[in-house]
Structure formats: C-alpha cells, structure tokens
Amino acid sequence: MDAPLPRPTTVVHAPRLSERLGAEVTLVSETFQETGSFKFRAAWNLVRSAPSELFLTVSSGNFGQALARAAALAGKRAIVAMPAGSAAVKVDAVRHWGATVELLDPARESRSEGLARLARQHPEGYVASPYDDALVIAGNASLGREIAALGIPFEAVVVPVGGGGLASGIATGLADAGAHPALWGAEPLAANDAARSLRSGRVERNAGEPATLADGARTPSLGARNWEILRTALAGIVEVPEREIRAGVSCLFALANLKCEPTGALPVGALLAEPGHFRGRRVALVVSGGNVDPSLYAELLGGEPGSE
Numbered sequence: 001m002d003a004p005l006p007r008p009t010t011v012v013h014a015p016r017l018s019e020r021l022g023a024e025v026t027l028v029s030e031t032f033q034e035t036g037s038f039k040f041r042a043a044w045n046l047v048r049s050a051p052s053e054l055f056l057t058v059s060s061g062n063f064g065q066a067l068a069r070a071a072a073l074a075g076k077r078a079i080v081a082m083p084a085g086s087a088a089v090k091v092d093a094v095r096h097w098g099a100t101v102e103l104l105d106p107a108r109e110s111r112s113e114g115l116a117r118l119a120r121q122h123p124e125g126y127v128a129s130p131y132d133d134a135l136v137i138a139g140n141a142s143l144g145r146e147i148a149a150l151g152i153p154f155e156a157v158v159v160p161v162g163g164g165g166l167a168s169g170i171a172t173g174l175a176d177a178g179a180h181p182a183l184w185g186a187e188p189l190a191a192n193d194a195a196r197s198l199r200s201g202r203v204e205r206n207a208g209e210p211a212t213l214a215d216g217a218r219t220p221s222l223g224a225r226n227w228e229i230l231r232t233a234l235a236g237i238v239e240v241p242e243r244e245i246r247a248g249v250s251c252l253f254a255l256a257n258l259k260c261e262p263t264g265a266l267p268v269g270a271l272l273a274e275p276g277h278f279r280g281r282r283v284a285l286v287v288s289g290g291n292v293d294p295s296l297y298a299e300l301l302g303g304e305p306g307s308e
Helices: 015-021 039-049 062-073 088-096 111-121 134-149 165-176 194-202 224-233 240-255 263-273 292-302
Strands: 010-013 024-029 055-059 076-082 100-104 156-162 180-190 234-240 280-289
Touching: 015 024, 015 240, 015 263, 024 134, 039 062, 039 134, 039 165, 055 062, 055 111, 062 076, 062 088, 076 088, 076 111, 088 100, 100 111, 100 134, 134 165, 134 224, 134 280, 156 165, 156 263, 165 180, 165 224, 180 194, 180 263, 194 224, 194 234, 224 234, 234 240, 240 263, 240 292, 263 280
Parallel strands: 024 280, 055 076, 076 100, 156 180, 156 280, 180 234
Antiparallel strands: 010 024
16 A cells, blocks of 8 residues: 655654753654655645646755655656755755756856746746745645644744745644644744844845755745745744754754754754753754755764754
8 A cells, every 4th residue: 555645744752852952852853754855745735736747946955856756756747946056965866756957056047047947948837936835835734734633732843944835834734723832933044034034024035045054945035925924923033053053963863863954953953052942841843854965964963962
C-alpha cells in the first residue's frame, strides 16, 4: 500500500536540547517529509489543485525539488529557476525528480525577473510562488493542523520565516483547529525584512540576495497574502544572528540526533539568541527541512554546540 502524501510530520521529544535551551521543547520535524522539507505539502496541494500541465517557479531548492517531485507524481512537468549559488545537493535533487533547472546569476537577474522571463517563454505554465499563493498556504496549513492534533498544550510555536508561506500556513492550520499558542517567527538577522515589516506596519524588502546561511530565507520580502495573515497572527519575530544559526544546526545534531539545514535550525537559534521569550515554557520548534550540502554540514558541525 502506498504511503499517504504528504507524510505525517515527525515529532521528537529532546530532553537534552530542552535543558540546553531552558524550555520544554518538542521538535516538529519535516526533515523526513517527501523531498526532505515541508515544501512538499505546498507543492502537492498546488499540483493536485491547479488545472495546468506545466508549473514554473523560482526556488533556492526546497520548493523546487518539492514541485518537481509533485509534478512527476501527477504526470505533469516543472521548470525551476534557481540562483547559481544554490546548494548543489538541492540543484541535483530538482533535476533528479525530472524538472528542468534554469540557473540564475543574481548579479544580473533577480529571482522575480528570472521567473517573469520563464513566464514569457512558457505562457501556458502556472507560475507558482513558493509562498505567496493561496494553494501553497492551504497545503502548509496541514502542518498547523497536525501540531494542534498532537494534543500538547503548547504555549508557543516557533517557525522559520522566509517568504512567509510556512508561517502563514501554520497560523491558518492552528486557527482551523481552534488552537491558539503564541506563534513566533525565527528569521535571519541578515535577512530581517519580516521583522522590519512588523515594526513599520508595511511590507519591507531586502536589498539584493541576503547573505545568510539560511538559504531558504533568502527571499526579497514577505508575500502579500502571507503578510495579511502574519501581521496579526505573529506574536513576534526573533532576528537570529549567523552565529546562532550555526549553533542551532550543531545543537540539533548533538542534542537531538537530528540532521537539518540552516533554515530549519532557525527556531533553535531563536531560543539561543533570545531565551527570555521562551524560558520555562512548553514550546514547539518547527524544523522545516534537512536538505543541506554535505560539505557545508561538515563545516557547521566543526565546533561544539553553542559555539561558532
């Protein structure tokens, strides 16, 4: 019998990590999801729901490979534009699942410009935003409902924030299930457009491609649909320095036996950077994915947990 799609999330209770972070931590890990990240939830819902045989997107990797896999399962096609600096493991995975990859030079062509060019070249294609799409948000909402269904009275849920697709989906799913923990975003300090947006009350943009290890958060800004949800759904956003992103990856490996990518470690980094928001509380940390280049992962694990 075929396994259900998307796969149910993996729940990890990590007492050693809880001791390190000073909170009662439960990891909600999408590292074992189809294609290794939460993005498959969005891509699967999109491909099943949209009346198109061709899907076009721009992605640093996780949404690209999720869309490639979902399209292949549905007998459809995908073309993925990827920044030339994307992790090699992610570029290879997109190609493995049968999609065509177009590499972009960020110095010459932005993500939005590259996607617009693809749309002109393939007017029959469905232009799929990795986050700013109602079908994407609805797909990600399934994770929020799964968190609520755990029956654990979480006081806070901490989720990585890039374009806002995961955070807005979890906010929607939690609300659908009648659960109302404080929802916190974890965003790289080097790509802190969402935090700046909450402070200013309008969508702020990053200038160029943000220089952060968390490649899944190298987005220009929150999506319009995501902003309309998150402006009221978020209790706050922790801006995570690169040091704490590195330490988060190391902590998850050493204290929870879990491999993750830097973006997925943002919630752990948030508790390391600003523990006062969460100390002594029952907290769900959403580990969004595990697709990390082996050489980068080896480098990140070069120090002791909590150090550079």
